[in-house]
Amino acid sequence: MNTVISPIAGCMRWGKWGANFSTYDYETIINQCVENGITAFDLADIYGDYTTESDFGEAIKHKHTLRSTIKLITKCGIQMVCDNRSHHQIKSYNTTKEHIIKSVEQSLKNFHTDYIDVFLIHRPSPLLNPIEVAEAINQLKQQGKILQFGVSNFLPQQVDALKNCIEINYNQIELSIIHLKPFLDGTLDNCLQNCIRPMAWSPLGGGLLSEDEHPRFRIIYSATSELAEKYNTGINQILIAFLLKHPTHILPVVGTTKIERLLQVKAATNIKLTDEDWFKLYTASTGEEVA
Numbered sequence: 405m406n407t408v409i410s411p412i413a414g415c416m417r418w419g420k421w422g423a424n425f426s427t428y429d430y431e432t433i434i435n436q437c438v439e440n441g442i443t444a445f446d447l448a449d450i451y452g453d454y455t456t457e458s459d460f461g462e463a464i465k466h467k468h469t470l471r472s473t474i475k476l477i478t479k480c481g482i483q484m485v486c487d488n489r490s491h492h493q494i495k496s497y498n499t500t501k502e503h504i505i506k507s508v509e510q511s512l513k514n515f516h517t518d519y520i521d522v523f524l525i526h527r528p529s530p531l532l533n534p535i536e537v538a539e540a541i542n543q544l545k546q547q548g549k550i551l552q553f554g555v556s557n558f559l560p561q562q563v564d565a566l567k568n569c570i571e572i573n574y575n576q577i578e579l580s581i582i583h584l585k586p587f588l589d590g591t592l593d594n595c596l597q598n599c600i601r602p603m604a605w606s607p608l609g610g611g612l613l614s615e616d617e618h619p620r621f622r623i624i625y626s627a628t629s630e631l632a633e634k635y636n637t638g639i640n641q642i643l644i645a646f647l648l649k650h651p652t653h654i655l656p657v658v659g660t661t662k663i664e665r666l667l668q669v670k671a672a673t674n675i676k677l678t679d680e681d682w683f684k685l686y687t688a689s690t691g692e693e694v695a
């Protein structure tokens with residue numbers, strides 16, 4: 405079994421949608437990640453208006469040893485309107501068999517590789533046909549073009565509708581101290597029940613906690629800082645340790661463009677919050693004592 409290990413480097417902000425890394429910058433951060441045991445990279449067809457996969461691919465081109473060391477995660481399903489897809493008239497979802505296969509083939513070209521380690525359906529389209537998705541995924545798996553399959557932003561009932569047709573290994577969801585919904589809406593219970601590994605996107609709250617004007621964020625920031633002092637560590641480590649305590653073994657997908665912050669996150673795997681400290685953070689976020 406080709407399992408992804410924690411944490412995952414999220415690359416959404418590495419290209420046109422953020423830092424605008426050069427090929428050299430990509431090579432540098434990828435090498436630094438790998439040297440420090442961060443070997444999984446999360447992308448999507450649409451990142452950087454359909455450019456980030458190929459920017460990343462340029463940096464790993466012809467590096468066969470590196471390719472076998474890293475895990476590539478990518479997604480399809482969202483269709484954006486942008487210069488690179490001028491024939492799209494409206495932002496929409498596409499989870500047809502034809503689109504999934506075409507998108508994976510394009511991702512393979514972009515990455516200069518012949519397999520994707522983990523392929524995810526980016527959003528639960530109201531038009532998603534489980535049988536069609538299963539046909540596409542089974543075909544791609546049989547051809548060795550994808551190794552594992554998962555979904556993203558799926559609610560429990562959407563997972564259930566699809567899992568009858570195809571094995572689901574991951575559900576990538578928004579999850580952090582400022583976004584606790586999956587703890588409450590059954591998404592994480594569904595992961596436990598079905599042995600689905602959750603991946604948490606925006607696990608640092610997208611950097612929002614650093615903007616301390618918002619009263620709720622100030623309270624969360626203060627609780628997090630207190631624990632950072634207690635555990636002799638930093639804010640980001642505590643934010644990640646909060647997620648790692650959950651029994652589903654959450655995989656944080658960290659979106660920083662800075663290697664220092666990725667290393668902070670890696671260090672969080674050694675922090676074991678007590679149950680009471682976990683509830684201090686949880687309560688700071690909900691704003692009320694548990695019942």
Ligand SMILES: NC(=O)c1ccc[n+]([C@@H]2O[C@H](COP(=O)([O-])OP(=O)(O)OC[C@H]3O[C@@H](n4cnc5c(N)ncnc54)[C@H](OP(=O)(O)O)[C@@H]3O)[C@@H](O)[C@H]2O)c1
Pocket residue numbers: 413414415416417446447526556557576577604605606607608609610611612614639640657658659660661662665
């Ligand atoms: N499946 C989906 O629908 C979906 C949706 C969104 C994202 N994702 C994935 O999840 C990954 C992470 O998402 P994200 O980037 O929104 O989340 P994130 O990891 O929570 O946030 C990263 C952002 O926070 C900033 N940041 C982190 N620590 C900070 C600090 N102490 N002070 C100030 N700024 C700080 C980073 O800036 P620096 O770069 O300066 O560190 C970066 O802009 C993405 O790269 C993508 O792979 C998936």
